[in-house]
Amino acid sequence: MKQTYIKEISRHLGQEITIKGWLYNKRSSGKLGFLEIRDGSGLIQGVVSKKDVSEQTWENTEKVTQESSITVIGIPREHPKHPGVYELDISDLTVHQLAQDYPITPKEHGVEYLMDHRHLWLRSRRQHAILKVRHEIIKAVRDFFDDDGFTLCDTPIFTPAACEGTTNLFEVQYFDEKAYLTQSGQLYNEATAAAFGKVYCFGPTFRAEKSKTRRHLTEFWMVEPEVAYAKLDDIMDLAEKFIGHIVGRVLENRKEELIILERDTALLEKAMPPFPRLQYDDAVKMLQQAHTEGKVENLFELGGDFGSPDETYISSQYDKPVMVHRYPAAVKAFYMEPDPQRPDLALCVDVLAPEGYGEIIGGGERASSLELLLDRIKEHELPEEAFDWYLDLRKYGSVPHAGFGMGIERCVSWVCGLEHVRETIPFPRMLNRLKP
RNA sequence: UCCUCAGUAGCUCAAUGGUAGAGCAUUCGGCUGUUAACCGAAGGGUUGUAGGUUCGAGUCCUACCUGAGGAGCCA
Known part of the structure; x- marks a missing residue:
């Protein structure tokens, strides 16, 4: 399926689209996974519900790490809590390459370290x-x-x-x-x-x-x-x-x-x-x-x-x-x-x-x-x-x-x-x- | 080139001269609305290097290395 860029997502509300990018950050709550995905054009939160996806996609959701390269298929809609913010209901997630131990974690880092990892x-x-x-x-x-x-x-x-x-x-x-x-x-x-x-x-x-x-x-x-x-x-x-x-x-x-x-x-x-x-x-x-x-x-x-x-x-x-x-x-x-x-x-x-x-x-x-x-x-x-x-x-x-x-x-x-x-x-x- | 400050776990930081700790990351477990998510557990260390003082040094002293901020010079 044709790739859609995150910055253009508001033009595709309710339609099934494909996003190709990287995992920015991940949170989860039991059988619900929240994936922050970036593709260079923007950032969007994807939601994966265990009961709505294949076993493979759920397994991928559990194992995918920060900055792994991924392709997701899903339907964008408004965030239930934040009007004007978009979110993606994910139906399929594939991992191109699983990143291991990405050096820049969500916590703070020093200048030298960040410059070494520019x-x-x-x-x-x-x-x-x-x-x-x-x-x-x-x-x-x-x-x-x-x-x-x-x-x-x-x-x-x-x-x-x-x-x-x-x-x-x-x-x-x-x-x-x-x-x-x-x-x-x-x-x-x-x-x-x-x-x-x-x-x-x-x-x-x-x-x-x-x-x-x-x-x-x-x-x-x-x-x-x-x-x-x-x-x-x-x-x-x-x-x-x-x-x-x-x-x-x-x-x-x-x-x-x-x-x-x-x-x-x-x-x-x-x-x-x-x-x-x-x-x-x-x-x-x-x-x-x-x-x-x-x-x-x-x-x-x-x-x-x-x-x-x-x-x-x-x-x-x-x-x-x-x-x-x-x-x-x-x-x-x-x-x-x-x-x-x-x-x-x-x-x-x-x-x-x-x-x-x-x-x-x-x-x-x-x-x-x-x-x-x-x-x-x-x-x-x-x-x-x-x-x-x-x-x-x-x-x-x-x-x-x-x-x-x-x-x-x-x-x-x-x-x-x-x-x-x-x-x-x-x-x-x-x-x-x-x-x- | 000069002045000031810093160097401890993969990262960010604690530790009165007296048994090196926490959070994040990683691994395992839990959670159906999370927002640097959270809760529980585990592994992880030649404290920048070389000397010195001391019964004992991460901590004090000297030199060096590395980095940061500033001066000079400049956009």
Whole structure:
């Protein structure tokens, strides 16, 4: 018989259907068995009554174990006690493979154990919900740009040199020479933007930083739009519209998942444009004020980059994402365009997510002058020959242009209200985690 | 790299320096409306590793290993 997916069960009430899936959990009460069945699309409770089924099916009901693969035939109907909840009256149960001692039991487990069993942990309700939200966010990202005239131009993962120089890169052998895994598609995006006008790239990014925090992965996915002729204000408008679109889509299409995750959606509903915009200088004043009032420990020095506690304090002052712009050029990457009014400041922006989730977007206007870039490359002690193609972009029709990058995992973590980004990607790569 | 915390049954955790226990999982038995079902029984241990202190160490000390959280750095 044709397979029916659990999420479509309401269309088959009273009809005999076949569900193919796995046993999520089992309870029993004498000659009555309750089987929680999952098939990837959803979860449903099946009921087996000894007096109504064959001896074989009853025997299978008694012996079937957690996560055994099964096929059941039955008739869906409403739950007698819970209106709106569906249940399956099972008439036949066959077991494909009997799972023995499934490692993830219905009781709680530690982080290390769950991470060691990530390949199985993905089957649990909560992980399923998170990855469904991830999928929704990625789809929303693509739709947002595709519907706004952007062209997807993916950038390479093997790169010959550092994009930004400062952070640690993963080095790999590339035939007879050394190559590095990309830490940003940024520079290549500038080339494709000059060809297509509005572009984005979306792919994995690698950072060999020895960071062990709830916000870090060594391999994460980043989406980076780049727009020719765009200025800082244009890119800030784009960023807030973009985040509003993502959050809106998740609220609209992933209600059930947000309930499973116990996410306070009232907080998400506030994350709609316009977002507050704060100059770096004013953010520093805010931090210094907070210090004199005893609300933050460290006295922040003007000119430095914000640390994680600083970002947390700034974002805690708002109930929606906040855009901090015009940081000192000295603390930012070499390719940032200086503010014509204040050349010591870079025309850049960081978007800080609410609830202490920190920076989810970083971006800004790129330097369009060849002379300035040559100076900056020298200042940062970067190898000029590695950037010859990049400098060509300033020789042949250079224009003002801007873009930003958003880390998908940090965004998913915030939208889901998670404690750690490691749950936002199927197989996270971290400082101490390369397996499974 | 630095700081803090942790490591005991398959899993999650107890155990004042004095005979290593419970819940879940597993196996067996009971229950016709269960929801991390419940009730009864059984099996299950080189307390991360190596030293040390002590009559006696899971517990105290030292080193190392592994993990977690944080700092720095970042999305």
